[in-house]
Amino acid sequence: MIICAGESLIDMVSFRGEPEYTPHVGGSNFNSAIALGRLGADSYYFGAVSNDAYGKLIEDSLKNSNVREEFIIKTNRPTTLAYADVVNGIAEYTFVDEHSAGRMLDKSSLKPFLSRVMKAKALLVGGISLQAEPCGSSWQWLVEQISGHLPIYFDANIRPDFIEVKNDYVNRFKKLTSKVDIIKISEEDYRYLYGAQDFKEVSKEWLKNGVKLVILTLGGDGSKVIFDGGKEVYVKSNQVEVVDTIAAGDSFNGGYLGSLLSGNSQADALMEGHNLAMCVVQHRGAIIPE
Secondary structure (H helix, E strand, O other): OEEEEOOOEEEEEEEOOOOOOEEEEEOHHHHHHHHHHHOOOOEEEEEEEEOOHHHHHHHHHHHHOOOEEEEEEEEOOOOOEEEEEEEOOEEEEEEEOOOOOOOOOOHHHHHHHHHHHOOOOEEEEEHHHHOOOOHHHHHHHHHHHHEOOEOEEEEOOOOHHHOOOHHHHHHHHHHHOOOOOEEEEEHHHHHHHHOOOOHHHHHHHHHHOOOOEEEEEOHHHOEEEEEOOOEEEEEOOOOOOOOOOOOHHHHHHHHHHHHHHOOOOHHHHHHHHHHHHHHHHOOOOOOOOO
16 A cells, blocks of 8 residues: 555646646646556555545546545545646646645644554655645644654655745755655755755765655656665666656656565666656656556
8 A cells, every 4th residue: 555645636737828728637646646556556645635526537537547545535625726838848837726625634634544544555745735834734744643654755846836934844844854764856856945055965964864765856867866875876767759747756756666665676666767757748748648
């Protein structure tokens, strides 16, 4: 049982200035759950889903991708909408998220699931669900409660629009480095958090705090994983024609984590992550093709 906990939403996507937006199911943690489900893993999505029409699209996608729904929290609050304008494959986002299903998730809604979460093989967290409030504090509380009971994979996946006070989030991030087992971060996200500080030195501190693996993604250049105090494994990406980068990193998470938990080497796990990411970026929409 691999649980992906956090946001689900609808990406309203427009390509190259098209006047109309097309809805696609999405959300960082949701996308990773879908990737794991389509790979045949025992995948569960954990988060709030609205009773509105968009929430039904989200649930239908989970069912169609063999993702289990026992950890879903139903609510009458609306689904988050992310308006994504895609130019040259890169999306610029505008979010409609006030009082949404995911954003307003509180600690009391998560408490009943604690004992069952601790029985999972791994938990994946991150994205805007740990950046927005009040849900960010709620998910941080969950991570703190279960830390040490199962492997926790944390993907930073920064969206600055959701971070009201940067120093508060930086402090949260630093606290999480003593609670999680795997940190995945992009070069862009690292610069947002740490500026010009040397990545090698900062990642050493994370490993000293108890993190087992640090994954640094390098865009089209590949990725590397750092472990055992400084050992590195690097895998280069193959070049493909990029249509839409939405959910590339989320699909990487599913591929990497599923492969790693199946007992594969770091190099093989990184390559599986890249293969899924490359599959996603070659077509429109955040979900890997069936």
